Amino acid sequence: MTATRIGLVGYGSGGRIFHAPLLASAEGVEFAGVVTRSAERRAELAKSHPDVPAFDTLADLAAAGAEAVTISTPAATHASLAREAIGLGLATVVDKPFSLDAEATREVVELAAKQGVPLSVYQNRRYDSDFRTVRRLLAEGTLGDVRRFESRFERFDPARRPPEAGGGTLLDFGAHLVDQAHVLFGPATRVYAEMRLEDDIDVDVFVALHHESGVESHLWGSWRQASPGPRFRVSGTTGTYIVDGLDGQEAALKAGRSPASLGDRWGVEPEHTWGRLHRGATGAPVRSERGRWDEFYPAFAAAVRGEGPLPVDPRDAIRTMDVLDAARVSATTGETVKL
Known part of the structure; x- marks a missing residue:
């Protein structure tokens, strides 16, 4: 080849x-x-x-x-x-x-x-371990009919602002959050957003999407959250999947490791980080799919x-940016924006 x-x-x-x-x-x-x-x-x-x-x-x-x-x-x-x-x-x-x-x-x-x-x-976040696990659970029908999808990229770094090179929190984190919601539940028909600014840079955002499929997505991005919520909470008629913390591939790269150095261990999440499937008072760990940024x-x-x-189809980027543009309008006006 x-x-x-x-x-x-x-x-x-x-x-x-x-x-x-x-x-x-x-x-x-x-x-x-x-x-x-x-x-x-x-x-x-x-x-x-x-x-x-x-x-x-x-x-x-x-x-x-x-x-x-x-x-x-x-x-x-x-x-x-x-x-x-x-x-x-x-x-x-x-x-x-x-x-x-x-x-x-x-x-x-x-x-x-x-x-x-x-x-x-x-x-690359389409290749996260937790996201791939959610896709598997949806394909298997484990959660029944999903009613609400909650997704977060929340960090606590009060001494820093989000990198301006990334366009602020809405564009930097929101580009991933919205793309993942679209992949899972299809296009959105309306958008509502809230945003908090510091020196003209958005440091904390919330975006709510109503999808054509009927699912409601609630998305958070923040650099000022001292107690981050679950990375995902996916609520369906027969179960809810909750996972905390971020996929480990980012940390591995920052530590100088790579698919070349880790081989088959790349993207494998330790069992103590696996999410859990909840049904009322009961909950059980769910095996995490391997993260595959290397693909x-x-x-x-x-x-x-x-x-x-x-x-990734480039037209997906247009769809994501349409939502982020609408979110900025909504956060400014306080009104829900129809797409």
Whole structure:
């Protein structure tokens, strides 16, 4: 199998921690290089990936033979860099949030379709252990008819603001929260949101979605929650699944581990972190599916070669951004927004 040569734009925390180790260890992928002009970032790249070259521009990366690229830069630059990559004929992955609003996202998706260039969005949280476990329980019918879905990304870090590069809490955490709700329960028809700002940056958000399927999704994102709630609480007519804490793949990458170093242990959750299935006064642990962030890039590489579908349809990014735009309007006006 011919490896797909994929490069990376940006080597800040996102590129360095969340993308480079997965690109370097992905089956069917050759890590083709990193676009960064920063001397500090280039030194970090040389230390961690000494065989991976650095480039000044996207054009230089393409000229060196890259076939595809991942864009992991501040959110405000995503759309312009994606347009540049598409113009160079590079298959493109855009980190979340795809852009700052739905209009820019739609323009990029339509451009890629017109040019016939593969385009995807990096929704790695679709490959979380807990999320994959929820999907299994829904497929098995274990919970009966689901009435309410609760999902949280809550942290307590009063000394810090959410990274502005991610677009604030609504875009940074909300891009994952809304995407997961859509995958599980389909499109939303109305949106209500609340938001708390500190120095013009949203640090705490709540978004409620009503889905066409009838399910109500309640989504929280916060950097100021001293007592985080369950990661998921999925309530159905025959049972409720509750899991606490975050999937462990983020912590593993931050600790310097990767699929290459852990092998079959990558993404395996210890039993004490498993969620529980509750039925009234009774509750029992539920085996967690293995987290598989390591599957995204092999799937994308295969799609670039015409050997499979894209891991995430770019039109899903438009749908997510439509909801996040509506949430911002709702939080400003206090009114529910119909989609």
